[in-house]
Amino acid sequence: MDESNKEKIKEGTAEILSEGHVFYNPVQQFNRDLSICVLNAFSKQFQKELKSKKKPIVDNATDGEVNEIQVGVKSETGLKILEALSATGLRSIRYAKEVAGIKTIVANDFSIQAVESIKQNVKNNNVDHLVVPHMADAKILMYTSMSEDKRFNVIDLDPYGSPTRFLDSAVQSVSEGGLLLITATDMAVFSGSTPEACYVKYGSIPLKTKCCHEMAIRILLHTIESTANRYGKYIKPLLSVSADFYIRVFLRIFTGPYLCKQSSSKQSLVYQCTGCDTLTLQPLGTLKPNPTASNPNQVKFGIPTGPAVNTNCNHCQHRHHMGGPIWSAPIHDTEFLELLMATIQNESLKILHTYPRIIGMLSVIREELHDVPLYYAIGKMCSLLKLEMVPVLKFRSALLHANYRVSFSHACKQSLKTDAPADVLWDILRCWEKLHPVNKDRFLKGTALKAILEKEASVEYNLVDIHADANPDSRKKALVRFPENPAAHWGPGTRSTLMISDNKMLKSIRNQNKNKKLRNAESKLDNNQIKRQKTNEILSQD
Known part of the structure; x- marks a missing residue:
């Protein structure tokens, strides 16, 4: 394979070669670094839960001793991970080299060129004992992995744009209590400028509000929960972030028809005053203690009365817009956050670029106040x-x-x-x-x-x-809380394009205000023609 025309990319402990037809975006290094931290924390939690089920954590079942999970070493009781849209394979390779307690990682892509690139990169990084390159449509792969022995403990979905077309297959092919890592980069849809487009994709109406980034997270969680509920499953968000030009959610999927019934109380409509932007939430369902039940923890499901606002706003007398439904329960899990903060103190994670x-x-x-939405x-x-x-x-x-x-x-x-x-x-x-x-x-x-x-x-x-x-x-402590963009034209880039070439960046600069430049050029041309015409008229009169 000719490597002379390939770009060498080094990120974390991985080093890959890639061509322009395979997508790589350095902008999302923070996304990948954070995912590595979350997976290390979840791996610890996963092993702890295995112990609590009295399943001995042994390698090859040859001895009865419990072995500590290690980075880069295959663990028979470790995580089975699917990166459904792998592109260069960089993310899967980094997981293999930087996350402890992995059994196998399936690096999947639909592109022949991408899969060839993954194979070469996996070999070059010596992780072929953990990473398995695979070529298939991501949805078909997940739909054919729904049986209990084929399900994945972790599914990572990082598509270009909306992830909604993958959700149905993902919630069915992830194991009980498994982890979904989902990215959405189509932030313009969540901004409220085109509510009809958001409804088509996510089944929710966004509002034009300053809290649109958190509303985007809550709309995505609502969509995932609605998808999971169809199969008697529900979600438990562990961490949800809005960063740069995308949102990223980390959540677990559980089965429980009774707990699914509580979903209506976790979804709310949002009323926004058109004058003062005051926000009011109204849940779709209510939970009340059931005094007649023998079990004190049993609740009674109900429908709230409403609307939660008057026709005119109590503060400024303007009317209201109505949006949603959105996920109005907590978007972070306090216990997992503590585990995550303890995990990232590890020396191997402190060297992460971000x-x-x-x-x-x-x-x-x-x-954050986790019980306060928006x-x-x-x-x-x-x-x-x-x-x-x-x-x-x-x-x-x-x-x-x-x-x-x-x-x-x-x-x-x-x-x-x-x-x-x-x-x-x-x-x-x-x-x-x-x-x-x-x-x-x-x-x-x-x-x-x-x-x-x-x-x-x-x-x-x-x-x-x-x-x-x-x-x-x-x-x-002056921590890096809200960093500025590290470079100009910071964004999702172009689909299926290598995003490290200077030529690509120059092209994006050239295309800025392209139509305005054309109009100005045409205007100058018209003015020059008029001047020449007047000059010719004066010369002809002489």
């Missing part, structure tokens, strides 16, 4: 009322002094995630307006500004004293 960002993001996620953006609220920006520590302090909980969201730098009702937030801004008055000329009839600021605050909130807990540890 390790500082992983620590920063996980620290913010651990500080968030507000302080800048957006102040902009709506034409107010001078409230310092984030003062806003957080006002809520903490009033005995409410508050946190950031990892998805937004100016986020305000709190259990305080919306009228408390507006009252705090009314108190701030007294200290920093808004020009009365801005109090225009029919605006949300006039409706909100003309009301008196029901309580005077403390906007002077900084609360001791207002500044979270992740901020105090």
Whole structure:
């Protein structure tokens, strides 16, 4: 095989060769690094659960001693992993070389060129005892792996765009309690600009709101849960992140018809005021204790009364948009986060290129209020009322002094995630307006500004004293929480294209504002023609 025209790519402990027809995107190194951390933590949990079932963890069943799982060593009781859309095979090779406790990894792709590239890269990295290259349609491979002996403990779906076409087969071919790692890069669909497109793909209506990144996560989780429910299964999210241009969710799949019935109470419609952007959630179902049941843990399922809002907003008298349904239960698991934070202290993981960002993001996620769905953006609220920006520590302090909980969201730098009702937030801004008055000329009839600021605050909130807990540890330690894009044109790249070539980047630069440049060129050409025509007329008159 001629390797002279191939690009050499080194990432983590893996080194691969690839051509332009096989997709590789360096932008998603954080995605791969984080996945390696999660898989190491899940592998520990998987082995612990095997022990609890009294299944001895032995190699080749030749001795009765329990062997510690190791990186790069095949474990007969280890994880069976499927990377359904492997491309270059880089992710599978890195899993083999950087994740402990693996039995086998199937690196699958539908492209002949991609599979040939995977075979060569697997051989070059000496991981052919763990990684098995495979060529098939990902959906067909998963549909034919639904029997108990063929199911995978881990399925990684990282498609270009929406993952929805793979969900049905994935939830059926993952083992009981198995892990799904799913990426969605079609963030424009979640933004609320084309709600009809999002409904077609995900069965949910997004809203144009500052918390659109968390809403995107919750829409994806709703879609996965709905897919799983059809087969008597339900999801348990372990970690859900919004990063760069994509969202990534890590969740487990369990079987339980009774627990599936609780799904309606985990899904909610979202009402958004068209004037002040106030958000109100209404669950699709309710759970109440059943006093007549012999089992005290048994619940009674019900349907909520509604709607949860009046025809006009209580704060500014504008109407509402309605979106959803979205997943309104927690999107992270506290116990798994603690295990993950302990796992990434391992020396072998500290050398990851994006390790500082992983620590920063996980620290913010651990500080989040997991039982509070969605968030507000302080800048957006102040902009709506034409107010001078409230310092984030003062806003957080006002809520903490009033005995409410508050946190950031990892998805937004100016986020305000709190259990305080919306009228408390507006009252705090009314108190701030007294200290920093808004020009009365801005109090225009029919605006949300006039409706909100003309009301008196029901309580005077403390906007002077900084609360001791207002500044979270992740901020105090100056961790890498919300990093800027490391390069220009940071994005998902082009489908089936090697994303490390300078020519590709130059092409993207050339295509920026292409139509505008063409119009300007045509305008200049027309002006030059007019000038020449006038010159010719003057010369002919002479």
